[in-house]
Amino acid sequence: MIGFSHIASYSVVTPILSIYVKDVINAPVEMVGFVTAVFFITSALVKIFIGMFAGGKKTITFLLLAFIIFSICPALYPLMDSIIALIILRVAQGFAFSLIVTASLILAALAISSVDRNRGVGTYTASLSLGFLAGPAITTFSIPLFGVPNTFYFASLMGFMGTFAAFFLNRKLSSIEESWQILGVTVNRESFRSRISDITRNKMFGIAFIGNFAFFVLFGVILAYAPLYVKETLNFSDELVSVLFLLYYIATTVARFSIGRIVERISKSTLMIISTGFAAIFSFALAISVDNFAFAGIFALIGAIQGVLFPVGSMLIADYIQPSRNVLANSLYMMGIDVGQGMAPLITAGVVIQYGLEYSFMISAATLATATLLIIWLNTHKSPSHARDES
Numbered sequence: 001m002i003g004f005s006h007i008a009s010y011s012v013v014t015p016i017l018s019i020y021v022k023d024v025i026n027a028p029v030e031m032v033g034f035v036t037a038v039f040f041i042t043s044a045l046v047k048i049f050i051g052m053f054a055g056g057k058k059t060i061t062f063l064l065l066a067f068i069i070f071s072i073c074p075a076l077y078p079l080m081d082s083i084i085a086l087i088i089l090r091v092a093q094g095f096a097f098s099l100i101v102t103a104s105l106i107l108a109a110l111a112i113s114s115v116d117r118n119r120g121v122g123t124y125t126a127s128l129s130l131g132f133l134a135g136p137a138i139t140t141f142s143i144p145l146f147g148v149p150n151t152f153y154f155a156s157l158m159g160f161m162g163t164f165a166a167f168f169l170n171r172k173l174s175s176i177e178e179s180w181q182i183l184g185v186t187v188n189r190e191s192f193r194s195r196i197s198d199i200t201r202n203k204m205f206g207i208a209f210i211g212n213f214a215f216f217v218l219f220g221v222i223l224a225y226a227p228l229y230v231k232e233t234l235n236f237s238d239e240l241v242s243v244l245f246l247l248y249y250i251a252t253t254v255a256r257f258s259i260g261r262i263v264e265r266i267s268k269s270t271l272m273i274i275s276t277g278f279a280a281i282f283s284f285a286l287a288i289s290v291d292n293f294a295f296a297g298i299f300a301l302i303g304a305i306q307g308v309l310f311p312v313g314s315m316l317i318a319d320y321i322q323p324s325r326n327v328l329a330n331s332l333y334m335m336g337i338d339v340g341q342g343m344a345p346l347i348t349a350g351v352v353i354q355y356g357l358e359y360s361f362m363i364s365a366a367t368l369a370t371a372t373l374l375i376i377w378l379n380t381h382k383s384p385s386h387a388r389d390e391s
Helices: 002-013 017-024 029-050 057-079 083-110 117-146 148-171 173-177 192-201 203-232 238-265 268-288 292-320 323-355 358-380 384-390
Strands: none
Touching (some): 017 148, 029 203, 029 323, 057 148, 083 323, 117 148, 192 203, 192 323, 203 268, 203 323, 238 268, 268 292, 268 358, 292 323, 323 358
């Protein structure tokens, strides 16, 4: 319920935020990118501090407080007629989002035994996809009935579902702690710098980090500029923009429910190479596509790639990072994803203004192509830290 709730709330906002900023607040296109970016930049900065603790009551307490902040913010969006006020709210919600995402991933990982970890992580990420489906489904029906601004209230409603779930989880803390895999592991003997150094030198962490970082550069571009691109270039209505994201997340969900079977047939590192490479190709295809149906099909295929990349990266970290460093490794991993999403709208804003929205997809394609080559190199390079982890 916690995973579903915050993702559903987040994905209600996703298809309509750019439209709201440009068409309702009448902000310039560069501010559209900044409003998108500031959310993820804040989230990335917070994640590094979350990695300094390893579960316990603090994790669930932070989760509960974060859900309260996260749920209130969207209800305030329609009341803001100033771009500055909206940015402040996005910073507050990005702070809460970071706590929720990292804490829930920590709780899910620690409660799953090592024997069932691959299937468990796949199931957990698949449950998040149901939230991704719920958001665009809500907006598709809400926009024609209530309008874009009032649709934000549904995001708050979905967030408060997670607030109640976190409250009940907090009450059942003791029973959950008994099954946590990290209990009994001493982490204080290692310095924080030493743990970061060992994690970042692990080649499988590097593969997971680079692949997802590059993909979420593309996803940041999609969040900021795809709604505007399809409205201006392909003449999509606001409702069709929401349907486009619904197709994206349907593909994500199908891929995530299939991930357990996929990793039984293809190695995780190979999957990272294939997925990142195809993401580069599809990103370029978005930029040159002029047909509505072709664009929607390519968009859905990118959603399927997201459904593979994120859980496979999580599995690589679970497999190759020792339990005492798992919390910090996941914080760094999620921070990299947020940095990718946060950087993308900012670094492409100038290009978009000068050359057009489609060039943001081309920059994403170049980033993904570079990442694919780097992952191939890492996959063939035997690092000392990886050798130690496998022994």
